[in-house]
Amino acid sequence: MGFYGFYFDYYYVILVIPVFIISMIIQAKLNSTFRKYSQIGNARNITGAQAAEMVLRYYNIQDVRIERINGTLADCYDPINKVIKLSDAVYGNSSIAAVGVACHEAGHAAQHAEKYLPIRVRNSILPVCNIGSRFSIPLLLIGVLFSIPQLVWVGIGFFAFTSVFQFVTLPVEFNASNRALNVVESTGILSFEEKRGAGKVLKMAAMTYVASLAMSLAQLLRLILRFGGNRRR
Numbered sequence: 001m002g003f004y005g006f007y008f009d010y011y012y013v014i015l016v017i018p019v020f021i022i023s024m025i026i027q028a029k030l031n032s033t034f035r036k037y038s039q040i041g042n043a044r045n046i047t048g049a050q051a052a053e054m055v056l057r058y059y060n061i062q063d064v065r066i067e068r069i070n071g072t073l074a075d076c077y078d079p080i081n082k083v084i085k086l087s088d089a090v091y092g093n094s095s096i097a098a099v100g101v102a103c104h105e106a107g108h109a110a111q112h113a114e115k116y117l118p119i120r121v122r123n124s125i126l127p128v129c130n131i132g133s134r135f136s137i138p139l140l141l142i143g144v145l146f147s148i149p150q151l152v153w154v155g156i157g158f159f160a161f162t163s164v165f166q167f168v169t170l171p172v173e174f175n176a177s178n179r180a181l182n183v184v185e186s187t188g189i190l191s192f193e194e195k196r197g198a199g200k201v202l203k204m205a206a207m208t209y210v211a212s213l214a215m216s217l218a219q220l221l222r223l224i225l226r227f228g229g230n231r232r233r
Helices: 010-038 048-058 096-113 117-145 149-187 192-227
Strands: 065-069 076-078 083-087
Touching: 010 096, 010 192, 048 065, 048 083, 048 096, 048 149, 076 096, 083 096, 096 117, 096 149, 096 192, 117 149, 117 192, 149 192
Parallel strands: 065 083
Antiparallel strands: 076 083
């Protein structure tokens, strides 16, 4: 199969497929690690919601609420409404994995409260990235079909913003995990061994963002090599 059916895309085969396979392996590892530590409760019987609340108190954050949502690994922090959204497997669960994930999301709340620079940069480029992700491929294809090199490069440039966004996301995610583990250690939410388990969960979650960046860069390189010269093969 070629790109949208037009040709055999060997750049896709040699650049994108290997990264895709690695991404699937990382995602599978995350799921298995989360399942493992979801079955091990913490000694203090602290739930994910309670752990998130403890992190908020640690940072003296009083205007963020915690809500339960459906889904698995769908946990997130909504900075607009100032809500930490915890999934069923995290909110009322006292497992090591639940506490780690909940504290991570509370770490994002702390980043916003402190106006952490990387998250401000990420938020500032988000509108451009949304536009780029929507129009990059259509613009590129129009440029190729009508032999307009400038339009091809505009499309590639728009796509590049996706890589920039994911690159900026990395320090945001790693910092949130570091904040979570630091609070866990400082407040004694988890024991030393339990903290190691939570760290493994958060490490694998962070690796999914690394994989997403690698996939975006592989796609970007593929587009440059295949369409940068506006050649048809």
